[in-house]
Amino acid sequence: MKSSKNKEILINLDTIYRTFHTDEVEVNVLQGIDLQIYNGEFLIIFGESGSGKTTLMNIIGGIDQPTRGSISFEGKDIVTLSDHELTLHRRDNIGFVFQLYNLIPTLTAYENVETTTEIAFDPMDPIEALQLVGMEKRANYFPSQLSGGQQQLVAMARAIAKRPKIMLCDEPTGALDHDNSLKILELLQKINNATGTTIVMITHAGTLAAMANRTAYIVDGVIDHIVTNDKPTPVRKLNW
Amino acid sequence: MMSVLNQKLKQDIRQKWSMLLAVSAIIAVGIGCFIAMMSAAWNLEQAKNTYYASTRLADFRLDLKKVPIQEVKRLTSISGLSEIRERILFNVVLDIPKTEKVISAMLISMPDKAAPVLNNITIRSGTYFTPGRAAEVIVGEKFAKARNIKPGDIIPAILNNQRKELVVVGTAISSEFVYLTSPGSLIDEPGNYGLLYIKRSFAEDTFGFHGACNNIIGLLSPEVEHHAEKVINQLSQRLKPYGVFTSLSRSELFSSLALDNEMNSLKKMAVTLPVFFLLVAMLILNVLMVRLAEQQRTVIGTLKALGYSNKILIIHFMKFALSAGMAGGVLGIILGYWLGVSITNMYVIYFTFPALISDIYPGLFSFGLLISILFSVIGTLKGIHQVLQLSPAESMRQAPPAKGGAILLEQFHGLWKRIGIQWQMILRGFFRNRGKTAVSVLSATMGSAIVVLAFGFVSSIGEMVDLQFNQVLKSDYHLTFHNEMDFSALDEIRRLPGVFKAEPVFNVSALFRMKNHQKHGGISGIIRNGKLTQPIDEQGNSIQVPESGLLMSRRLMEKLDISIGDSIEVTPAIGERKPVKLPVIQAISSLMGLMVYADYTWLNRILGHEKLISEIRVITSHNEKQKQAFMKQVRKMPGLASLTDLAEQKKAMNRQMDNTMRYMAVIMIIFAAVIFFGAILNGTLISLSERRRETATFRSMGYFEHEVAGRFLRENMTTNLIGTLIGLPLGHWLLVISMQEFSTDAYSFPAKLAPMSLLYTLILTIIFVLLSQLVVRRILMNENWVKAMSLKE
Structure with missing residues (x-):
């Protein structure tokens, strides 16, 4: 786990605004977010429902564009990228883990991981990724044959298999019970420690702040404050 | 209570309007075909009945x-x-x-x-x-x-x-x-x-x-x-x-026969062709309704729990399908009327009536609407069954997860691994959604069968013209005489300017009788080993007349109940008119009329004549000057009843085919395209609505839009090519049946399908799929996949 003091900026968000227009209503979801994400850190974005966490995550991940403001990834502006360039950016750099796993139901665990490895620049072997999450024995299982926790593990193997520079996890334990949640969180911490992959995780469980290097608290579309934690607690030791 | 459901109905229709429109379009084409052809037939029938009665035919x-x-x-x-x-x-x-x-x-x-x-x-x-x-x-x-x-x-x-x-x-x-x-x-x-x-x-x-x-x-x-x-x-x-x-x-009069045949063909087509469209529309609607019931299971469960009765829900779902049926019916009536007028106007060129008016038939229109409603109701039944099966408690729970499991093909492990993820997903998807896959394949089967039929119509009639004018009749002109001439007439013709070859024909009108069957007809005595008239056998191969006995068209043999080798009683209409028994040696294929051929010399002899000539067939020079000189001399010939210009006939026939058959074929292909587009768009929209999250996930993982769209293209191409491959023999079979149905005593059409037509049909399928893909890509481009990513399945 790298200390945030290294200050090697991976992503820089500068006064990000995001407004949605629905029929006659204008909703300002993000209202000037300034945030730096450092290389190798474990960052938690904490906020209540509707605070704009997921929108912020989508913008960080390059699947949504801000209405105003700029974002750079490794110093390169990604707001001005074309759809093609943005797709390549996601393909090469970003690993997503969703709350509802989003596995492809017609593919086995192995094949789900393959969906990443077949397009990535320097991927792991799918089995290697599955071993990393302890799902290698279930490689030939279809999602419907796996529990929710197992599905999320496969989803993590899928995200990690491309060796992304950053993993974005949108409430990865949101649909899981305590034991399974623990497993996922431990694994995320392990990946962060072992591979140095930057991890950004959205959650609304406040106690998880202790496992991260930093926690950004988002309220009504702005960063309210950021808490830095020099000694992240191992997940097992969290009172959670 | 109903107004809330009506509000939901409006929203459902607004959400699924493109799918309903695709179904409506297919229904519209089916009903349009029915109304167009039926009203054209009725227009002809009305004009005919009035005309026949007023002139006392x-x-x-x-x-x-x-x-x-x-x-x-x-x-x-x-x-x-x-x-x-x-x-x-x-x-x-x-x-x-x-x-x-x-x-x-x-x-x-x-x-x-x-x-x-x-x-x-x-x-x-x-x-x-x-x-x-x-x-x-x-x-x-x-x-x-x-x-x-x-x-x-x-x-x-x-x-x-x-x-x-x-x-x-x-x-x-x-x-x-x-x-x-x-x-x-x-x-x-x-x-x-x-x-x-x-x-x-x-x-x-x-x-x-x-x-x-x-x-x-x-x-x-x-x-x-x-x-x-x-x-x-x-x-x-x-x-x-x-x-x-x-x-x-x-x-049996040729004019009446031609008119009646046209009306009958129209009526037969009016009844059969729409079945294809309505069947496809019904099946697509069936898939759509079943999916709708699945997608809305929670809503249905809630409504049931709130106290909405099954009857109200049935009516609600029925209304949704009926919107497609009614829209299709009304569009079909408009299309049908317009097309009916256009077909009727085409007949004005060929059939001479004091007035051939395109009438409006309220009864027919209502019937068309009724059929469209009927088919859409049948298309809803399975979906409604699903709605009825759901208990409120069960339906409010989330649907069980999508089924997993390997398919049979995966046993071929090496091959399975080699085809790649995209194909693995597609093939598993096919087997998991068997019903939907079957409807996609069947739609393409129907669509391509219609395309094959359209090509077949053109090539069969082309084949008939070719066989008649290039294989059977090789002469340039036929000269017929009022009375039988003696053999010297042939020498006279041979001496005319520009005549390369001339052969005599002895045509005898006769009454054929076999047991209790009898029919008036004629025997053409042509010279053995002649070059200008060559009968063809049932396979279309040229054959020579036998030294003795008759070559008889299969159709006439069937009418008289004759087998090869039988002797038939023939009473000629000339000379002493004494009946003679003549053997039938071989069956032939006769394209125009119920032809009977015999050897010229033998026929003359057996009827007690000495080389009589009733017609002379000639090949002449195509040099303009010589042609003019030939015509000038022919005109002066005593006893000449008529001169038939075969090149002119062939030209007229091809012209008429161009105007009518090609017009029909183009319309049929356009209609088939509606089936393809309707089915592909509907299938894709259903898949897309079920796989929105999946599609969004792929995009977020870094798949390009064309890669995501490519999967839909592969799916559609596969089902449509498989369907087309099944549609090719089906189309050919339909062609054979149609040609048999269209054939009469006056003319018969060989069912001919040029091998290239099959290739063209496949190419057309590919074009239809690619064109549909443009729309699919547009839909994908407009898809809000950020929103789709967090959708529940």
Whole structure:
């Protein structure tokens, strides 16, 4: 786990605004977010429902564009990228883990991981990724044959298999019970420690702040404050 | 309570409007086909019935050598005969100035003074005959228009070997010749073959027919109408000593036959073709409704829990499907009416009626709407069944996760691994959604069968023209004579300028009888090893006439219940008219008429004649000067009844095919395209609505939009190509059936499908899929996949 003091900026968000227009209503979801994400850190974005966490995550991940403001990834502006360039950016750099796993139901665990490895620049072997999450024995299982926790593990193997520079996890334990949640969180911490992959995780469980290097608290579309934690607690030791 | 559901219905329709529109379009085409063809048939039928009744079209017609009028009058004693009219009728050659070609016409006698006779004519311009002048003529309107002949003009004609100048007093049309063709032709050639009506007295004087006639027409009393054949047979039996060439009931007259065939074909097509469209629409709707029921299971459960009865929910879902049915029905009626008018207008060119009007048929329209509603209701049943099956508690729970599991193909491990993830997903998807996959394949099967049928129509008729004019008849011109000529006529023709080859034909009108079957027909005596007329066997191979015995068309053999080797009783209409027994040696394929061939010499001998000639077929030089010289000489030939220009006939036939068949084929292909587009778009939209999250996930993982769209393309291409491959033999089978249905005694169509048509059909399928893909990509581009990513499945 790298200390945030290294200050090697991976992503820089500068006064990000995001407004949605629905029929006659204008909703300002993000209202000037300034945030730096450092290389190798474990960052938690904490906020209540509707605070704009997921929108912020989508913008960080390059699947949504801000209405105003700029974002750079490794110093390169990604707001001005074309759809093609943005797709390549996601393909090469970003690993997503969703709350509802989003596995492809017609593919086995192995094949789900393959969906990443077949397009990535320097991927792991799918089995290697599955071993990393302890799902290698279930490689030939279809999602419907796996529990929710197992599905999320496969989803993590899928995200990690491309060796992304950053993993974005949108409430990865949101649909899981305590034991399974623990497993996922431990694994995320392990990946962060072992591979140095930057991890950004959205959650609304406040106690998880202790496992991260930093926690950004988002309220009504702005960063309210950021808490830095020099000694992240191992997940097992969290009172959670 | 209902207003809330109606609100939901509105929203459902708004959300799924593109899918409903695709279904409606297919229904519209089906109903459109039905209404267009049926209303065109009814327009023809109405015009025909009015016309036949107002001009008192005869129930039968007999052509004879010559019979005294006294004898004709005595026929009225035959019971079942209510009215009879005798006429003098000849094919003659015209001598139209500044026309190099020999133009033939049918000359028919009419009473000197206008009278409401059977087969009366309707004057279209000028007047009926005037008293005082003998050589007056009323010209068939179509011929007059094509040749720019007007009242007051003079038409020189060779009548009974004398050149007469006929004064045109008027133009007319006749219900007897709604569709006019020259002898031996199928196609009307307005400027090349005409109708001329002359005064009875003038005809008597010119042809030496005082107190005699050679054509009898008559009306039957209503009580014998259904067994007309019996009365007609009785008549021909009575008139046998006068040499009956042909005896035809009204429905056997070529004009009536052609018209009836057209109406029947339209009606058959009107009933069969729409089935394809409605079936596909029904199946697509079925998939759509089942999916809708699945997608809305929670809503349904909530509504049930709130106390909405099954009946209300059924009506609610039914309304959704009915919106597609009704929209399709109404669009179909509009399309059908418009297309019906267009088809009817096309017939105005070929069929001559005083008025051929496109009517509006409220009953037909209502029936069309009813069918569309019926099919959409059937398409809803399975979905409704699903709605009924759901218990409120169960349906409020989330649907069980999508089924997993390997498919049979995965047992071929090496192959399975090699095909890649995209194909693995597609193939598993196919097997997991068997019903939906089957509907996609079936839609393509139906669509491609229609395309094959469209290509087949064009190529079959092309084949018929090719067989008839390139394989069977290889001559340039046919010269027919009023009376049989002796063999010296052949030498005379051979000496004409530009004649390369000339062969004699001995045509004998005869009555064929086998046990209790009998039929009037003819035998063509052609020379053995001749080059200009080559009958073809049932496989289309050229064959020679046998030294003795008959080659008979399969259709005639079936009508007379004859097998190969049987001997048939033949009573010729010339000479002593004694019946003879002749063996049938081989069955042939006959494209025009119920042909019977025999060796020229053998036929002459067996009937007790010495090399008689009734027709000479020639090949001439194509050099313009020589052609002109040939025509000039032919025109002077005594006894010439008509000259048939085969190149002209072939041209006219191809022209008519271009106008009608190609038009029909293009429309059929456009309609098939509607099936393809409708089915593909619907299938894709359903898949997309079910896989929105999956698609969004792929995009977030870094898959390009074209890669995501590519999966839909592969899916659609696979199901549509498989469907098309099944549709090819189905289309061919339909073609064979259609051609059998369209064939009559007067003409038959071989079912021919050019091998390239199959390739074109496959190419068209690929084009349809690619064009649909443009729409699919548009939909994907407009998809809000950020939102789709967090959707629940």
